[in-house]
Amino acid sequence: MTMASTAHTEVKGDVFHVTEEPHHEGHSTVIGFWIFLMQDMLLFCGLFAIFAWLGGHYAYGPAPLDDGTGKPLFHLAPVAVNTVIMLVSSFTCSLGMVETRKQNAAAALKFFGITALLGLAFLFMQYRETMSLAAVGATIQTSAFLSSFFVIIFTHCLHVIAALVWFVVLAVQINTRGLDDANERRVVCFAMFWNFLDITWVIVFVFVYLMGVLK
Amino acid sequence: MSPDTPHLDPIFGRLTLDAIPFHEPILVGTFAVVALLGLVAVGVVAYFNLWGYLWREWITSVDHKKIGIMYIILAIVMLVRGLADAVMMRLQQAMAFNGSDGYLPAHHYDQIFTAHGTIMIFFVATPLIVGVMNFVVPLQIGARDVAFPFLNNIGFWLTTMAAMLVNLSLFVGEFSQAGWVGEPPLSGAADLPGVGVDYYLWALQISGAATIVGGINLLATIMRMRAPGMTFMRMPIFCWTSLCVNALIVLSFPFLTISITLLTLDRLIGTHFFTLDAGGNPMAYVNLVWVWGHPEVYILILPALGVFSEFAATFCSKRLFGYNSMVFASVSICVIGFVVWVHHFFTMGSGANVNAFFGIATACVAIPTGVKVYNWLFTMYRGRIRFEVPMMWTISFMFVFLLGGLTGVLNSIPAADYVLHNGMMVVAHFHNVAIGAITFAMLGAIDYWWPKAFGFRLAPFWGKVAVWAWTIGFFVAWMPIYVAGFAGVTRRTRVFDEPSLQNLYIIAAIGTAIILVGVVAFLIQIYVSIMNRKALRDVTGDPWGGRTLEWSIASPAPDYNFAFTPIVHDVDAWADMKARGYKRPTEGFKAIHMPKNTGTGIIASILVFVWAFAVIWYMWWVAAVSFVLMLVVLIGHTFNYDRSFYIPEDVVTRAENERTRLLAQQG
Numbered sequence: 001m002t003m004a005s006t007a008h009t010e011v012k013g014d015v016f017h018v019t020e021e022p023h024h025e026g027h028s029t030v031i032g033f034w035i036f037l038m039q040d041m042l043l044f045c046g047l048f049a050i051f052a053w054l055g056g057h058y059a060y061g062p063a064p065l066d067d068g069t070g071k072p073l074f075h076l077a078p079v080a081v082n083t084v085i086m087l088v089s090s091f092t093c094s095l096g097m098v099e100t101r102k103q104n105a106a107a108a109l110k111f112f113g114i115t116a117l118l119g120l121a122f123l124f125m126q127y128r129e130t131m132s133l134a135a136v137g138a139t140i141q142t143s144a145f146l147s148s149f150f151v152i153i154f155t156h157c158l159h160v161i162a163a164l165v166w167f168v169v170l171a172v173q174i175n176t177r178g179l180d181d182a183n184e185r186r187v188v189c190f191a192m193f194w195n196f197l198d199i200t201w202v203i204v205f206v207f208v209y210l211m212g213v214l215k
Numbered sequence: 216m217s218p219d220t221p222h223l224d225p226i227f228g229r230l231t232l233d234a235i236p237f238h239e240p241i242l243v244g245t246f247a248v249v250a251l252l253g254l255v256a257v258g259v260v261a262y263f264n265l266w267g268y269l270w271r272e273w274i275t276s277v278d279h280k281k282i283g284i285m286y287i288i289l290a291i292v293m294l295v296r297g298l299a300d301a302v303m304m305r306l307q308q309a310m311a312f313n314g315s316d317g318y319l320p321a322h323h324y325d326q327i328f329t330a331h332g333t334i335m336i337f338f339v340a341t342p343l344i345v346g347v348m349n350f351v352v353p354l355q356i357g358a359r360d361v362a363f364p365f366l367n368n369i370g371f372w373l374t375t376m377a378a379m380l381v382n383l384s385l386f387v388g389e390f391s392q393a394g395w396v397g398e399p400p401l402s403g404a405a406d407l408p409g410v411g412v413d414y415y416l417w418a419l420q421i422s423g424a425a426t427i428v429g430g431i432n433l434l435a436t437i438m439r440m441r442a443p444g445m446t447f448m449r450m451p452i453f454c455w456t457s458l459c460v461n462a463l464i465v466l467s468f469p470f471l472t473i474s475i476t477l478l479t480l481d482r483l484i485g486t487h488f489f490t491l492d493a494g495g496n497p498m499a500y501v502n503l504v505w506v507w508g509h510p511e512v513y514i515l516i517l518p519a520l521g522v523f524s525e526f527a528a529t530f531c532s533k534r535l536f537g538y539n540s541m542v543f544a545s546v547s548i549c550v551i552g553f554v555v556w557v558h559h560f561f562t563m564g565s566g567a568n569v570n571a572f573f574g575i576a577t578a579c580v581a582i583p584t585g586v587k588v589y590n591w592l593f594t595m596y597r598g599r600i601r602f603e604v605p606m607m608w609t610i611s612f613m614f615v616f617l618l619g620g621l622t623g624v625l626n627s628i629p630a631a632d633y634v635l636h637n638g639m640m641v642v643a644h645f646h647n648v649a650i651g652a653i654t655f656a657m658l659g660a661i662d663y664w665w666p667k668a669f670g671f672r673l674a675p676f677w678g679k680v681a682v683w684a685w686t687i688g689f690f691v692a693w694m695p696i697y698v699a700g701f702a703g704v705t706r707r708t709r710v711f712d713e714p715s716l717q718n719l720y721i722i723a724a725i726g727t728a729i730i731l732v733g734v735v736a737f738l739i740q741i742y743v744s745i746m747n748r749k750a751l752r753d754v755t756g757d758p759w760g761g762r763t764l765e766w767s768i769a770s771p772a773p774d775y776n777f778a779f780t781p782i783v784h785d786v787d788a789w790a791d792m793k794a795r796g797y798k799r800p801t802e803g804f805k806a807i808h809m810p811k812n813t814g815t816g817i818i819a820s821i822l823v824f825v826w827a828f829a830v831i832w833y834m835w836w837v838a839a840v841s842f843v844l845m846l847v848v849l850i851g852h853t854f855n856y857d858r859s860f861y862i863p864e865d866v867v868t869r870a871e872n873e874r875t876r877l878l879a880q881q882g
Contacts, residue, residue, distance in 0.1 A: 007441035007783075016797050017779035018443060021805075028362035032435040039427060039465045046473035046506075050488065050499060057494025059487070140486050144494030147486035151477065169850055182856055 026185050033189045037196050040159075044200055047155060048207055051148040055212065059143035064212040067136045074209055075132075082125045083205045089118035090198040097191045105179045108187070109171055115194060116167045119160050126157050149212075152204055159197050166190055228833035229410070234388045239323065246386050275812040277364035279349050280772055282371050284668055286346025287661065289375055293338040296382065298734060300331035302727055305692075309724040311710040312717040324709045325392035326411065330381065332395025333415060336511070337422050338378040340649070343657040344518040345374075345429055348457045351664060352433060354765035354772060355451045357442025357781045357788075362435035364810040365858070366428050372820035373425035377418045380827060384414040388831075391415035394707070396504050397478065399489040399497040404482040410831050412482065416475050417827040423471045430464030433457060442764070444783035451763045451787075452541050456521030459549035460514050466553070467510035474504040498563055505556040513552035516648065517545060519656030520587055523609050526659060527591045528787065529759050530606035531598025537590040538786055544583035544590075551580050561632040570629040577627035584620055588613065603759065604678035608659030611686045615651030619644060622697070640700025643693050650689050658685070658737060665744075666753040670771040674747060677740035684733030692726025695719035754877050762790035769874045775807040775862055778871050801875050804868045806861040815852040819845055 067073040096111030130153070133139070133146075140150040170190055174183055223229060236242045260266060273281055303319065304327055311317035319327065353361055361367050384390040388410040393402035402412045437458045441450070450458075477488040478500060487495035528535040535541060557565060557573035591613065600606065622644040626632060635641060658681065666672045699719050704711075711717070744751055757766040764781055765772070767789045779800060785791035822845040829837035 007443065007445045007447075011444055011782045011784075014795055014797075015782055016792050017777075017781050017800065019779065019803070021780055028435040028439045031439060032362055032431055035431045035434055035465055039431070039469050042466065042469040043473060046470050046503060050473070050477065050503065053499050054488065054494060054496060057496070059492075059494035061493075140480075141484065142487075142493070144487045144496065147480075147488055147495070151480065151486070151488075165850075169853060173854065177856070186853075 026182065029185050030188060030192075033192060037192060040196070041200070044152070044155070044203070047148070047152050048203070051152060051208060054144040054148045055208075057144035059145070061143040062133075062136060062138040062146065064209075067138065069136070072213070073133065073136070073138060074213055075129075076209060076213065078125055078129060079205060079209050082122055083201065085118050085122050085125070086198050086201045089115045089122070090195055092118065093191050093194045097187070100179060100184060100187045100191075103179050105174055108179070109174060112167060112171070112187075112190075116164055119164050119167075123157060123160055123164075126153065149208060152208060156197070156200060156204060159193075159200075163190070163193055163197060166193070223833060226834070226836070228829070228835070230387075230832040230834065234410075235386065236389075241323070242385060249382075270814075271812065274817055275368070275814045277360070277368050277810045277812055278774060279353050279361045279364070279367060280668065280776075282367050283346045283348075283350030285371055286342040286349060286374070289371075289378060290339050290342035290346060290657075293334050293342070293378055294734070297331055297334040297339050298731070300327045300334070302731065303327055304331065305720070305724040305727045307709065308711070309717070309720040312720075313714050316710060319709070321709055322389075322392065325707075326390040328707050329391045329394055329397075329411075329415070330385075333391075333418070334378075334381060335649070336395060336515070337419065338374070338381065340515045340653050340657075341422070341426060342374055342378075343653070344460070344515060345370075345426070347522070347657060347660045347664070348433060348460070348518060349429075350668065351660075351765065352454055352457050353436060353440070354667070354768075354776060355454050355763050356437065356440060356445060357764050357777060357783065358436065358440040359776045359780075359807070360810060361432050362439060363432045365813055365816065365852075366432050368813065369816035369819060370425040370429040370432070372817045373428075373823060374422050376820045376824040376827075377422035377425065379824060380414060380418040380421070383828070384411065388414065396508060397475070398504070399478060399481070399500050400491050402478060403490055403497075404485075405490070413479075413831040416479050416482075417831055419471065419475050420479070421823060421827060423468050423475070426464055427468045427472075430461040430468065434461040434465060437461070442781050442783050442788075445788070448539070448542070449783055449786050449788070452524035452535060452538070452545070453518070453521035453763075455542050456517040456524075456545050459545050460517045463510045463514050463517075463549055463552065467507045467514070469507075470503055471507035471511075474500055474507065477503075498560075501560050501563065502556070505559045508559065509556040510552045512645075513548055515653050517548060519612075519652040520545070520548075520584075522656040522660045522663075523591060523612060524587075525763070526605045526609045526663065527594040529663075529761055530601045530603055530609070531594050532601070532760060533594065533598050534762075534787055534790070535590065536593035536596075537586070540586055541590050544586040547583040548580060551576060551583070555580065558627055558629075558632070561629045562636045567629075574627050574629045574632075578624050581620060581624050588617065604673070604675050604682065605659040605663040605759075607679060607682045608655045608662075611682055612651055612655045612659075615647065615655070615686065615689055619647030619651050622647060634703075635700065637705055638700045639696050639704045639706055642706045643696040643700055646693055646696075647689075650685070650693075655685065663759070664765075666758045666770045667756075667765055667772055669748075670753055671744065671748040671751040672753055672758055673740055673744040674751060677736045677743060680736040681733045681740060684729055684736055688726050688729030688731075688733055690726070691729055692723050695722045695726075754881055756874070757789075762787040764788050767792065769870075769877075773870050775809060775867065778804055778807075778867055799875075799878075801871070802868075804864055804871055806864045807867055808859055808861055811858050811860050813852070813855075813858075815848060819848045819852075822848060 062068055062073045064074045065072050092111050093115040096108045096115060099105075099108035099111060130150075138146055140147055140154075167190065170183070170186055173186070177183055179187070224231075260269065273285065276282065304324070307317040307319045307324060317324075349361070349367065353359070381390065391397055391402065391407070391411040391414065393407060393412055393415070397412060397415055400406060402415075437450075437454060447455075477486070480486045481488050481490055481495070487493040489495050489497045489500040491497065524535055524541060555573055555577045557563075557569060558577045561570050561574070591609070622640070626635060626641060626644055662673050662678055696719070699716060702716070704716065711720075753770040756768055756770045758770070759766070764777075764783075767781065768777060781788065781792075822841045826838055826841040826845060829835070829841060
């Protein structure tokens with residue numbers, strides 16, 4: 001997983017070709033996945049930009065501090081719980097990574113399993129929040145503010161769902177083949193993806209909820 | 216229209232027999248011709264029993280060279296479609312004067328100008344540059360393949376399926392009538408509730424995803440797979456511009472994804488991002504889409520500039536003048552390209568300061584571009600210029616592109632833009648740049664790298680006819696449009712009230728006919744060369760006296776590209792090797808590790824196509840089934856760990872011995 005390119009090996013004299021070529025299977029996977037995550041982050045950036053623009057367009061409908069009856073629309077306590085769930089899941093995911101590096105497949109799967117369960121809990125909390133918002137008439141169709149709010153939440157949830165599917169597939173593959181090179185690369189990418197989801201959620205929490213309430 | 220529209224058929228959604236345009240004779244005729252050609256193609260494949268060959272050698276191939284060639288074939292097929300649209304528009308505009316309504320009804324005409332732009336950008340220019348980059352970059356950096364060969368294959372098939380979606384809209388339903396960037400509120404559900412905009416959105420969504428995948432792939436390839444000794448500052452300029460382009464793709468295409476996804480949500484489930492009610496703002500779309508749209512312009516132009524740098528060095532038989540400044544100019548264009556998007560809508564009223572910033576930034580693009588033009592000129596100065604077809608494209612490009620660049624600077628002034636916005640001046644400007652740079656470069660590139668792909672050169676005569684016809688045709692077709700633009704004519708006009716303009720449009724139509732001669736000459740050139748391929752055989756693998764690594768190997772390039780990975784000591788590695796008495800190794804070959812072919816790419820892409828078609832027509836059960844199947848296919852693919860094989864030593868030895876024999880024959 002070294003980042004150094006072979007291109008920087010300097011060869012002197014009139015030597016024009018390599019005679020021994022070690023083949024690195026999957027030598028570009030991690031950097032490729034980094035680039036993928038970078039463009040995924042830009043996707044969220046665009047959604048945040050739209051929220052920054054349209055997030056104040058309540059169109060006489062629900063607003064963060066007033067759901068129409070004078071009560072606040074955003075309840076920060078469950079969202080804070082969700083944030084903690086996400087942060088803890090990131091921690092267990094990293095523990096799984098440590099076990100992976102030790103080639104300890106069973107322990108790694110245990111920690112990734114806990115991570116996935118926390119992910120499920122997170123999705124459940126999101127479901128409850130969406131339902132409670134819908135109960136006061138705040139849906140994705142209500143106003144530009146709620147459209148741009150829900151599209152961020154749902155995009156993040158879709159990422160979490162994709163990660164959970166990925167976890168199931170990966171668990172089957174590790175169970176059948178163990179932590180060989182190919183599977184270890186996949187675990188590294190999975191862990192990167194999960195941490196990315198966590199970081200994105202923290203930004204959602206600050207940028208959408210906290211700043212939404214402060215507006 | 217929303218999914219719960221009344222009378223939605225549970226099986227066919229909103230698809231009915233009325234969707235097939237029997238009442239439009241032009242479309243019925245087109246369909247007959249396309250169906251006939253399709254039958255002929257299938258007949259030829261069946262007669263020679265090529266199914267197995269096509270499946271094994273092309274459709275499932277992960278070879279970057281074959282994928283590159285398939286991209287270019289797709290682009291040429293779509294070019295014919297896009298040109299047909301152009302010719303129809305030119306005829307309509309030349310006729311629709313003095314009370315005449317022309318021959319195209321408004322509904323049809325609006326689809327044509329939308330399809331022309333969409334096709335030319337997404338399914339001609341993009342596949343052309345992606346194809347050329349795919350073919351050339353690994354060869355120039357001394358690699359045997361790209362970083363992610365399977366992603367390369369699936370990227371191509373997704374692009375093809377997106378193109379097929381656009382073509383299908385011609386015969387089933389309609390295409391968008393909202394212009395090539397589909398700006399709301401016109402593209403919203405209130406104004407255009409039909410399937411046209413949905414076809415447009417899903418075709419873009421699929422081809423955008425494919426382009427991102429391709430961008431990640433080539434970026435990782437250039438960063439990780441260069442031959443030993445090829446530091447960044449020894450990369451050929453074309454690889455540099457490819458690096459910039461793929462960075463731009465990865466940085467800008469997410470914004471296209473967002474813009475069209477949000478617009479799709481507006482249309483499909485009734486959100487309020489870009490609607491005129493409930494707090495939505497169409498200007499948000501315009502901003503967001505041009506954050507992608509302007510870098511997209513440079514995504515298309517930078518490879519063209521890279522290609523011309525290769526031509527200039529090769530055909531002047533000397534090192535490119537100002538290599539370092541060329542690198543910095545490419546990177547500058549790449550960076551500045553991100554802070555100019557507002558110039559597409561100065562009239563939106565962002566305020567004088569914002570407009571001034573973006574106007575000045577836009578004008579600044581001319582500086583690195585000017586550096587490049589001077590570098591090419593100084594490369595030619597005291598060079599031994601050989602007027603082969605690619606060099607003729609280069610010289611023609613410099614005249615045409617200079618004019619296009621200058622009119623661009625003119626457009627960059629916000630005050631002028633208030634007069635010129637949405638007019639024919641803008642249309643003339645971007646065709647001037649697109650034809651002069653992208654088209655000329657890619658036609659030249661096909662000529663230049665053809666021997667490396669197929670093992671024989673293209674006969675120059677018809678190529679030269681193509682250069683002259685395109686060049687003269689360009690000026691005849693577009694100078695009158697500049698005049699019309701300065702006279703204040705708006706773009707996308709179907710019928711004219713002012714009779715004095717008709718001469719301009721008749722001249723423009725004549726110019727289009729001359730360009731058409733150029734296209735036909737190019738196709739004749741390919742045909743004639745295939746017929747004479749024995750006489751035109753490229754035995755040496757270095758037909759032009761090339762300077763970069765792709766010319767150090769046989770033509771056509773073997774599957775494994777390089778029997779031994781080259782070591783690079785200088786810019787223009789191959790020229791350096793030749794100058795220092797390089798002797799090609801003739802023994803000691805080893806087995807070579809290569810990626811295996813896979814059918815997952817095309818199968819998954821076909822399922823994506825079916826899924827998109829189902830969503831466009833609200834056939835929800837088809838959408839659900841195809842989506843699940845697609846997931847099964849893609850996840851199933853991850854269970855296949857056996858993805859590579861060795862080309863055996865004796866196969867490599869046999870191929871290389873054949874090359875040794877041919878080279879010895881040459882003496």
